[in-house]
Amino acid sequence: MFEFDTADLPPFVQTLLDYAEQGKDLALGWLLSPAAWSQFALLVAAYLAARFVAKRFVPKLEGLLLPPKEAGGIIAEARRFVTIFFPLSLALLAYLFTGIGESVTRSLFGSGAVIALGKRVFLLLAAQALVKTIIKDSFLKLLGKYVLLPAMVLYVLGLLGPVEAKLAATEIGAGNIRFSLMSLVRGLIAGAVLFWLGRWSTGQSRQYIGKQEELRPATRELAMKAAEIFIFGASFLLLMNIMGINLSTLAVLGGAIGVGLGFGLQKIASNFISGVILLLEGQATVGDYVELDGGEAGTIVKMTARAAILETYDGKWIVVPNEDFITTRVVNYSDSGSANRYEAPFSVSYDTDINKVPEIIEEAVGKLDFVLTEPDGPDCELRGFGDSGVDFCVEFWVNGIDDGKNKFTPYVLFAIWNALKAHDIEIPYPHRVVEIKGQGRLENL
Known part of the structure; x- marks a missing residue:
């Protein structure tokens, strides 16, 4: 057999070899331990029991919870939401029964490493079913595939804690701001989730506010913008708290943004303020047919923080800055039933x-x-x-x-x-009398 000195290998490889050696010793110990075999038997029994319960009782419970297709309302929607998680029942029941078996083995043998590993495996299977079957949103599915499942694999192998400790011990910084790699990873994950939740919440709030027909269209649009600003503002503050960044350290960045608004971003600021004024005054809102001094004309189909979107009758969209509605002459035909x-x-x-x-x-x-x-x-x-x-x-x-x-x-x-x-009334057309010189006569054409 060839022998080599592991001291010459990179530290990362040495760490992997140490973990492999520990895993080999652990596996040999389990193979020769009656307690380990009894725990394995309990794992099999927990899985069979979970399979029996999931096959016999879960379909009946699903039939009781699932409302009729024509049913509506919050309660019906909540019942439908609960039923979409039924594909997780087998793995979660196995996890529950394994947890009961773990408490038994620890009381009898004083150890439960094998059954604890099996319990983590069942939890990994539940996470896999969640990503593969239940999650339909493409962004959340991508997040689950490349973040949740790798983290669960590390958790099953018992490496999640050491990896977290290594990332937490590694710090990076930019100026007065310093944070660990763990904070960065946590911030990226939390930021992605918060952005998705913010976008989803904004869509839900827009739908709810849009249904409030007792409000003026301009008031509804203003409420939608206020809800959007509040949701994303709260998400930003929560993200900073999750990453452990002190907001006072962002004072310099806020000053730089203020200078930028005073020079390069003044048009954006002007359009934003103009949009707020338009929504408050209600002089032009979604659904109105308007014609601007520059010749742009169409129905306002959307009003953003920066511009209004006009749709012409030939299907084209015209992006008009909000400032143009304030500083130029606008003819509003008010095409909302007027x-x-x-x-x-x-x-x-x-x-x-x-x-x-x-x-x-x-x-x-x-x-x-x-x-x-x-x-x-x-x-x-x-x-x-x-x-x-x-x-x-x-x-x-x-x-x-x-x-x-x-x-x-x-x-x-x-x-x-x-x-x-x-009524035999003639509609005239042009008549001309043409004189042809030299002929001595006139032709009436």
Whole structure:
């Protein structure tokens, strides 16, 4: 056999070899110990008992807890939430029964190392089932796969404590801030979980606040923003506490951020304050159709801390900074069920008795189901005498915007055309008199 001096190996390899040697000695000791074999037998018995209970009673309990599909409410949702953890029943029951067996073996033999290892293995199986079967969110599944399961493997092997101690003993720092690697790892894990919880909580709060129809749209949007700021602010403070960072050490960083806001980030700060003003005053909110001085026009579909998102009728999204709503002229058509007035121009021939035209057109346009009678019904007015005919225009009120999916004016023009044709009123077209020199006559074209 070849022999080599382990002193020449790196410290990390030496540590692994020491653990391997300890594991070999422990395994040989268990193989030759009657107490270890009895504990192994208890492990098998605990697993069989857990399998029997999980197969016989758990389905019945699940049937009792699971509410009907049409059932709603908090209690029904809570019952459904509990039932999604039933795939863990086998591993958790085995863990419970093994714990009972461990107390028995320790009282009889004074030791229970084998059964304690088995209990940790069952807990690892429960964690594996949780990540594989129950967790559906992609982020949480990734976190469980690369954080929870490796930590559980170290726990089963009894290496979790030494690894934590090594990470806690290793410190890193940046200026006045110093923290251990354990704090960094804990902060990364806690930060990922808190960010996910914050995002989930924000979505839930937005859904709940959005259903409060007794509040004005601007008030609802402001409440959503306030809830979002509160949730992520609380998450940040909690994360700093978990990492063990004193918030007073962040004073220099806060001063640097203040200087940045005064120079490079002043536009962002201006847009944020403008967004708060818009939400407080309610001059423009989600659902309104607006047109800005720069020509941007569309329905506000979302208002963020920095900008408002306008959706045009051809499906494009326009990002407009909140500051533009404060510093420029904005036309708000208030497309949330409000009435707007539009005009439809037309002309009739000079041979027409124009005194009859207003009555004919107002009656025809008034029959259209989308034309309102309040605040005013259709109003046909004489506008002038053109080159080819007499110019009229009919004004009408409708709910909404005359664009996109609601094209009101074309239907009004069709009604005008049909009404004029029904009364034999001619719609003129341009006439020109052309003189051809040398021919001595005029051609009327």
